[in-house]
Amino acid sequence: PRGKSDVVAVGCAVTVEAQGRERTFHILGSTESDPSAGVISHISPIGSALIGHRVGESVTVKLADRDVVYTIRSIA
Numbered sequence: 001p002r003g004k005s006d007v008v009a010v011g012c013a014v015t016v017e018a019q020g021r022e023r024t025f026h027i028l029g030s031t032e033s034d035p036s037a038g039v040i041s042h043i044s045p046i047g048s049a050l051i052g053h054r055v056g057e058s059v060t061v062k063l064a065d066r067d068v069v070y071t072i073r074s075i076a
Contacts (some may be wrong), residue, residue: 005075008050010042016050016070027051046070 008014012054015024023038027050030041040047048074049059058071 006054007073008053010051010071012075013076014050015076016072018035018068018070022073025050 001021003008005012013024013026015022016035017023025065026039027047028039030043033041033044035041035044042048042051044062045063049061050070053059053072055072055075058069061068061070
């Protein structure tokens with residue numbers, strides 16, 4: 001883990017809210033990803049959308065059948 005950060009980057013744990021539910025993602029490299037354990041790649045649709053954003057910002061991610069808005073609640 002990188003420690004406290006103001007901006008989402010590789011190595012961060014990011015807590016987001018989407019559709020009324022909170023979830024924490026750890027953003028790592030593509031070979032380390034394990035979506036079922038909350039570890040996503042920095043090149044995945046969600047990971048790449050979150051990179052560079054700050055707490056309080058929202059990003060829209062285009063998934064296969066819908067758009068999902070993720071609001072960043074915390075970064076560690």
